[in-house]
Amino acid sequence: MFAESQLWAPNPSPALVDPLALPPAAWLTALASMPGAGPRRLARLLRRWPDPAEAWRAILEGDPTDIHHTLGKRNTPLVDSWRRFVAANDVAELWQLSSDCGIGAVGCTSPAFPSMLADDPDPPAVLFHLGNPDVIAGPRVGIVGTRKCTRYGHDIAKTFGRDLALAGVAVVSGLALGVDAAAHQGAVDAHAAPPIAVVANGLDSVYPRRNRQLWTDVAEAGVVLSEAPYGQSPERWRFPARNRIIAALSDIVVVVESHERGGSMHTVTEAALRDVPVMAVPGPIHSSAAEGTNELLRDGCAPACSVDDVLIELGMVASGRESSAETRPDPTGQQRQVLDALGWLPATAEQLLGRLRWSVAELGACLVALETAGWIVETNGWFERVARG
Amino acid sequence: MLATVASASLSGAQGWPVGVEVHVSGGMPSFSIVGLPDTSCREARDRVRAALLSCGMEWPMQRITVNLSPTGVPAGGAGLDLAIALAVLVASEQITPLAITSVGALAELGLDGTLRPVPGVLPLVDVIAADTVVVARSNHIEADLVAPGLVRSVHTLGELIDILTGDVAWPAPPEAPEVADEPNHPDMADVRGQFFARFALEVAAAGGHHLLFVGPPGGGKSMLARRLVGLLPPLDREQSLLVSRIHSAAGELLPSRGFIRHPPFRAPHHGASSVSLIGGGTASMRPGELSLASDGVLFLDELGEFGPSTLDALRQPLEEGVVRVARAHGSATFPANVLLVGAMNPCPCGGAGSPGGCRCSEAARSRYHRRISGPLLDRFDLRITVARPEPAELLSTEAGEATSEVRDRVLRVRAIAAERGTPPNGQLSPLELESVAPLTAGARAVLEQALAEQQLSARGLHRVRAVSRTVADLLGDEGELEAEHVQTALVLRTDPLAGGRPRRRQHVR
Ligand SMILES: [Zn+2]
Numbered sequence: 001m002f003a004e005s006q007l008w009a010p011n012p013s014p015a016l017v018d019p020l021a022l023p024p025a026a027w028l029t030a031l032a033s034m035p036g037a038g039p040r041r042l043a044r045l046l047r048r049w050p051d052p053a054e055a056w057r058a059i060l061e062g063d064p065t066d067i068h069h070t071l072g073k074r075n076t077p078l079v080d081s082w083r084r085f086v087a088a089n090d091v092a093e094l095w096q097l098s099s100d101c102g103i104g105a106v107g108c109t110s111p112a113f114p115s116m117l118a119d120d121p122d123p124p125a126v127l128f129h130l131g132n133p134d135v136i137a138g139p140r141v142g143i144v145g146t147r148k149c150t151r152y153g154h155d156i157a158k159t160f161g162r163d164l165a166l167a168g169v170a171v172v173s174g175l176a177l178g179v180d181a182a183a184h185q186g187a188v189d190a191h192a193a194p195p196i197a198v199v200a201n202g203l204d205s206v207y208p209r210r211n212r213q214l215w216t217d218v219a220e221a222g223v224v225l226s227e228a229p230y231g232q233s234p235e236r237w238r239f240p241a242r243n244r245i246i247a248a249l250s251d252i253v254v255v256v257e258s259h260e261r262g263g264s265m266h267t268v269t270e271a272a273l274r275d276v277p278v279m280a281v282p283g284p285i286h287s288s289a290a291e292g293t294n295e296l297l298r299d300g301c302a303p304a305c306s307v308d309d310v311l312i313e314l315g316m317v318a319s320g321r322e323s324s325a326e327t328r329p330d331p332t333g334q335q336r337q338v339l340d341a342l343g344w345l346p347a348t349a350e351q352l353l354g355r356l357r358w359s360v361a362e363l364g365a366c367l368v369a370l371e372t373a374g375w376i377v378e379t380n381g382w383f384e385r386v387a388r389g
Numbered sequence: 390m391l392a393t394v395a396s397a398s399l400s401g402a403q404g405w406p407v408g409v410e411v412h413v414s415g416g417m418p419s420f421s422i423v424g425l426p427d428t429s430c431r432e433a434r435d436r437v438r439a440a441l442l443s444c445g446m447e448w449p450m451q452r453i454t455v456n457l458s459p460t461g462v463p464a465g466g467a468g469l470d471l472a473i474a475l476a477v478l479v480a481s482e483q484i485t486p487l488a489i490t491s492v493g494a495l496a497e498l499g500l501d502g503t504l505r506p507v508p509g510v511l512p513l514v515d516v517i518a519a520d521t522v523v524v525a526r527s528n529h530i531e532a533d534l535v536a537p538g539l540v541r542s543v544h545t546l547g548e549l550i551d552i553l554t555g556d557v558a559w560p561a562p563p564e565a566p567e568v569a570d571e572p573n574h575p576d577m578a579d580v581r582g583q584f585f586a587r588f589a590l591e592v593a594a595a596g597g598h599h600l601l602f603v604g605p606p607g608g609g610k611s612m613l614a615r616r617l618v619g620l621l622p623p624l625d626r627e628q629s630l631l632v633s634r635i636h637s638a639a640g641e642l643l644p645s646r647g648f649i650r651h652p653p654f655r656a657p658h659h660g661a662s663s664v665s666l667i668g669g670g671t672a673s674m675r676p677g678e679l680s681l682a683s684d685g686v687l688f689l690d691e692l693g694e695f696g697p698s699t700l701d702a703l704r705q706p707l708e709e710g711v712v713r714v715a716r717a718h719g720s721a722t723f724p725a726n727v728l729l730v731g732a733m734n735p736c737p738c739g740g741a742g743s744p745g746g747c748r749c750s751e752a753a754r755s756r757y758h759r760r761i762s763g764p765l766l767d768r769f770d771l772r773i774t775v776a777r778p779e780p781a782e783l784l785s786t787e788a789g790e791a792t793s794e795v796r797d798r799v800l801r802v803r804a805i806a807a808e809r810g811t812p813p814n815g816q817l818s819p820l821e822l823e824s825v826a827p828l829t830a831g832a833r834a835v836l837e838q839a840l841a842e843q844q845l846s847a848r849g850l851h852r853v854r855a856v857s858r859t860v861a862d863l864l865g866d867e868g869e870l871e872a873e874h875v876q877t878a879l880v881l882r883t884d885p886l887a888g889g890r891p892r893r894r895q896h897v898r
Contacts, residue, residue, distance in 0.1 A: 150745035177751070208751070257745065289745025346744045348776045349880055350585035360588040361864060364877030372838055380735060381603065381774025381883040382744050 025105035026095035027052035032105075032126045032229040033094065034085045036078050039227065039241075042125030043108055044070050050109045060086045098230035101204040102219075104129050105229075120248045121273070124227045130203045131223035135170065135194035139314055142172040142250030142271070144243075144264040145179025145257045150289050151377060151384030152344050153257030154182045156281055159387065160254065161186025163307035165193045167316065172196045172249050174242060175218065176263070179256045181211055184218055194222030196249065200242040201234035202226065240266050247271040252313055254304050255280045258292030265292050277313060279304040284345050326388055328374050334358075338366040339375060339385065346382040392479035392486060395493035396472035397513040398457075401674050401714070401721030402631075402638040404512035408458040409469055411476035416452035423456045436467070437474045439500040444547030449481035467497035468507035471523065474498060474546060475553075488553040493519030496528070502546040508640030508675075511535055511633055523549060530565050531643050534633070574619035574654065575612075578791040582778055586613050589773045589881060591795050594620035595802035596859030597813035599707070599729040599768050601692070603885035604775030605739045610732035611656075611690050613775075617730060618654040618686045619792040620799050628684045631724060635676045635683060652685035659694035667702050668723050669714035679706055680723035692731040693760045700765055703729075707768055731769065733761070735885060758886040770815060770852045771881050802862040814859045819851045826858040831872035839879060853878045 031052055032042060048070040049055035059067060059082050067082070068074045098105075105128050106112050114136045117123050127133070141164055145153055161171045161183035171187040173180045175197040187195040195218045199207065203226050206212045218224055227245065228238060243263060247253060247270035255278065258264040271278050280301045283290020297303055304310050311317070331339055341347075341355045353363055367383060370376045376383050393410045420434040438448045455473055471494035478484045495513055497505040504525040507513070514522055514532040522540050524532045529542035541559045543549045551557045580587060586602070586609075593600040594617060602610040624632060633648040643649060657666055657678040664670040668677030679687060689695060706712045706725040714721050737757050738749045747754065766772075806813050811821055828836070836853065839845045845853060856878035857870045866874065 146745065147751070148745055148747055153745065259745075259748065287745060348585070348774045349883075350583060350774070351776055353585045354582050354778075357584075360585060360880075361860065361873050361877045364880040365873040367880050368835065368876035378883055379744055381772070381885045384744060 022053070022092060022095060024052050024107065024110070026091055026099075027056050028105040028107050028126045029098045029103075029128075029229050030086075030089065030091040030094050031055060032128075032227075033089070033231070034082050036081065039123065039125040041071060043123065044072065046107050046109045046125060052107060056086060056091065059083060094230065098204070101230065102130055103203045103230060104133065106133065114249070117245070117248055120244075122244055123248075124245060126227070126229070128203050128226045128229060129223050131219040131221075132194070133223050133225070135222050136196060136249065138168065138170060138193070139316065140170045140172050140196065140249055140251050141310060141314070142246050142253040142267065142276075143179065143183035144173060144246065144253060144255055144267045145183075146259055146262055146264060146289055146292075147176050147178035147180075148259075148289065149178040149182070149257045150287060150346055151379075151386060152283070152287075153179055153281075153289060155387035157182035157256045158186035158189075160256065160304075160307055160310070161195075162190045164310065165190035165195070167307070167311055168193050169311070169314065169316075170194055170196050170222065172198065172246055174246055174263075175199050175211055175215060175224070177208055177210060179264070181214055183256070184214055188214065188217045188221055191221070196222050197224045198242050198245045198249065199224060199226045199234075200228065200238035202228045202230050202232035204230050207234045239263060243267040244270040247274055247276055250276055252276065252310060253278045254310055255293050255296060255301075257281065257283055257289050258296075259289060260291040260295065262292065268296065277302065279310060279313060281305070287345060328388075331370060331373065331375055334362065335366045335370055335375075338363065338370060342376065342383060342385050344385055346379075346384045348381055349383065352383065390480045390482060392476040392489070394472040394476045394479075394489055395517050395519045396469050396495055397493075397516050398466050398468065399509040399513055399638055401668075401723055402509070402512055402635045402676050402680070403721070404509065404514075404516040406516045406518060407469065407472075409472040409476050410456040410458060411473065411480045412454045412456070413449050413477070413480040414452050414454075418450045418452065420453045421455065423454065423460075425457075433467070433470060433473060436470055436498050436500060437477065440470070440474060440498040440502040440546050441477070443500065443502040444545065444550065446478060446483055446550070447481070449477065451481070453477065453480075466507065467505075468495050468509075468513065470498040471496040471504060471546070471549075475549075478550070484550065484554050491520040492553070493517040493522040495522060495532075496525045498546060504543060504545065504549075509634075509638035511637030511643070514540065515634075526563055529563050531637060533562065534643070534648060574651075574792070575615055576619065576792045577616050577795055578788050580609075580613065580616065580789045582789075583609065583613065583775075584789075586773055586775060587789060587795075589771050590617050590620060591799060591863065592856065592859050592881065593617060593728060593730070593771055594796075595799045595814075595863055596770075596856065597728055597815035598770035598856055598859065599731075599815070600771040600773065601731040601733070601766070601769040601885070602773050602775050603733055603735050605734060605777060608775040608777050610775055611688070614656075614686070614688045614690075614730045614732060615654065616792065617728065618652050620796050621652040621685065621728070622796075622800055622803055624650055624652060624684055632684055635680050635723065639676050639681055641681070653682055654686045654688065655682035656688040656690060659689070659691045661695075661699070663696065663699045663702050666699055667706065667714070668712050669721070674714055674721045676723045677712065679703065679712055679725045679727060682727045683724040684726055685728070686730055687727040688730045688732070690732045692733040693757055697760060697762075700760075701762065704764055704768065729768065735774075761886060766884075766886065767848060767852075770856050772883055772885050773881065774883060774885050798863055802859060805862050805867065814855050814862070817855050817858070822851060822854050822858070826854050827869045828854075828875075829869045829871055832857070832870045832875045835872050835875045835879070844879075849882075853882060856881060 045055045064079050067079050105126055108123055108125050157179040164171055165187040170193045171183055173183045184195050197218045201207045206215045243266050247267055253271040253276055255264050268278050278301050280293040280296040281304050283293050341352055376385055391412050393408050396407050396409050397404045398407050422430045441448050475489050475494055479486050479489055497507055499505055506525040506528040510528045510532045515535040522536055524542050526542045529540055532540040604610055629648045629650050655678045666678050668680055710726045712723040712725045736747050736749045736754050811825055857874040860877045861870055861874040
């Protein structure tokens with residue numbers, strides 16, 4: 001609903017728009033689109049010219065020395081490229097494209113800028129948003145983890161997302177595949193506290209595309225934030241930059257499942273820089289998808305074995321909420337044995353057969369029946385147990 | 390003067406009788422072969438002339454015309470050299486016509502007059518109508534298989550002329566080299582654990598279902614695949630002759646004591662060209678690996694590394710059971726009735742492929758998976774995820790069932806199909822399945838559920854039903870298919886390349 005809008009809502013002759021009538025968000029969008037306009041440089045411009053329209057005019061018509069002075073360093077090629085950009089681009093046109101997608105913007109000098117970000121050691125200069133940015137209030141917990149999670153990690157992320165939202169805690173995450181998506185799915189399904197997503201690309205297109213529906217749902221129920229202006233693709237450097245905003249927005253960061261290295265471990269580092277407590281969900285010691293989280297626990301991170309652990313760490317009263325009633329038909333006899341043999345680590349049919357020593361037909365019948373009943377799922381030939389919803 | 394010597398030429402795995410007629414007459418010295426292009430004609434002339442001169446005979450400085458009869462037969466190949474040489478000698482009156490009465494010839498000539506072996510002696514000698522067929526020494530044993538007692542071999546053209554014109558005796562036939570035709574497949578008893586993969590091999594052999602193993606290196610995929618060929622029924626006489634012909638046509642060594650009697654196992658490297666895999670290429674259109682594996686197993690290890698166009702070229706022959714190769718100068722048909730076994734890593738990092746174990750980027754993974762097209766994946770009725778064996782399995786001292794025991798069950802299932810008057814279950818048409826594989830209500834419910842959850846396509850449904858039939862036959866349940874049979878077939882057909890998404894929709898709660 002965002003990206004397409006520009007296709008059938010073309011810009012109505014921008015020349016007719018009165019530049020003075022453009023909101024500050026329009027000028028912020030234009031400034032952030034300048035080549036090499038990272039958060040630090042943008043912040044300097046905005047502190048010098050709190051009205052972004054003035055900053056734009058200063059680049060266009062002002063004394064370049066003034067810009068160099070503001071940047072704190074002489075950088076002629078950069079300032080020249082900005083002048084060319086400013087001369088060549090129509091702010092109204094750009095704003096039309098961006099606002100047609102429903103994208104709003106707020107600068108770091110605005111009173112509307114989230115305070116926890118304004119005080120950040122490495123704050124964003126401009127924050128673009130889809131949905132309602134005012135939801136960034138109240139308790140917030142970041143839930144992060146690997147894109148390639150196991151069923152175990154997926155189920156925990158989803159349950160945590162749901163139960164935190166039900167407890168009134170906003171879930172902050174990155175809308176990546178895997179743990180991120182599962183956590184937000186849980187939060188969206190709860191229809192309770194608003195979800196907050198921070199992404200790495202311009203808000204006019206969905207990345208990764210598989211999360212299209214979830215992205216829309218989060219924007220409707222809460223807010224999707226990004227430092228990247230309209231039209232920016234998710235370049236590599238933008239992911240670690242995005243992770244720092246997740247850390248900065250969170251009261252606590254919970255790592256659900258993480259390999260030894262990866263984006264979520266980077267978020268942990270950013271959280272540590274900001275004294276944001278990090279909790280980790282323990283995983284099976286054989287699971288490579290849990291190497292990072294188990295390492296965090298060994299290093300002294302608090303374990304998050306339930307949502308109550310997280311709520312208590314937040315200083316909130318434990319929910320005391322029972323997990324939802326089991327609706328799946330109780331597996332009996334051989335099916336129960338298969339479930340016990342499977343445990344909570346993924347296994348192939350071969351491995352299960354080795355543990356059970358049955359005939360293939362006996363096992364096959366149980367596996368398909370358990371799958372139909374929702375007790376297990378099969379992915380790429382691996383069977384995994386599904387936790388109670 | 391005119392002289393004719395019988396020979397043969399090869400197209401695909403098929404030999405065609407060729408009468409080599411040579412006419413020598415006065416006129417400008419020249420040499421032509423009717424209907425053959427100048428280049429192959431010049432090459433033949435140069436070889437035959439040099440060979441004649443090197444054994445002290447003369448090259449007639451006259452007009453030499455060679456005609457290959459009947460016209461329209463795909464003729465050509467260096468195997469006609471010897472026949473041309475003999476016919477030239479008679480036509481130019483250097484040796485008497487009596488000397489070559491009912492003599493057929495099949496050999497290439499070296500410039501020094503030596504007889505050189507040609508590929509495809511089996512199908513070639515088979516079609517030569519002559520009382521004596523002369524071949525190169527190293528072709529003797531193979532030729533003798535189809536024309537016992539009629540085959541003679543010599544080292545050089547000079548030696549042959551002495552025998553044909555004097556009272557020199559034919560040299561004794563060469564000693565048969567030891568090329569074993571023992572079934573050289575490794576035994577199933579060597580496999581520790583891996584009961585699921587063993588069962589998949591049994592189903593593949595019993596029903597003739599193509600099988601794909603997916604798993605990390607070290608999971609024993611190729612070890613398992615090599616054991617499949619031992620489970621297949623031995624070749625009957627007709628198959629044995631056909632398989633031997635194909636191997637002969639490809640220039641492969643045949644076993645010393647006769648025809649190939651055991652199902653072949655071929656494992657071409659992933660660097661293999663499309664031509665070497667499918668067949669065709671040269672003028673004589675060699676059979677490819679697909680045909681060499683006919684009535685046996687074609688094992689494609691590292692399936693993802695084969696060229697996409699090569700894999701694509703496999704599809705049609707797999708469907709039809711034959712390879713059709715068409716070239717400018719003709720076409721050929723080879724059998725391609727193979728049991729295909731593929732093996733591949735789950736992803737480029739190969740690390741594990743298990744959930745959470747893969748470290749490839751999403752893009753690298755889907756690029757890798759795109760190499761195996763949907764239609765090709767569809768050919769595999771059985772798709773087995775192979776993990777590294779668990780330590781307990783490796784340490785197990787319990788020997789698995791031996792190949793001979795498993796093969797007994799396979800043969801029983803094949804016999805059941807024969808009694809029904811149908812091909813092996815893997816080749817049953819949807820129509821045949823209706824009558825051969827009726828479903829109980831329970832089995833129908835399982836299939837309907839799988840269809841509803843988009844786990845199965847309409848084509849997939851037929852394939853699962855065919856595998857269910859084989860599973861039931863193996864268990865000795867010959868009547869309607871039960872739910873258990875269908876469920877087993879479904880578990881034998883997981884999608885190893887589903888891109889990390891569960892095959893089923895999330896259970897609705
Ligand atoms: Zn991988």
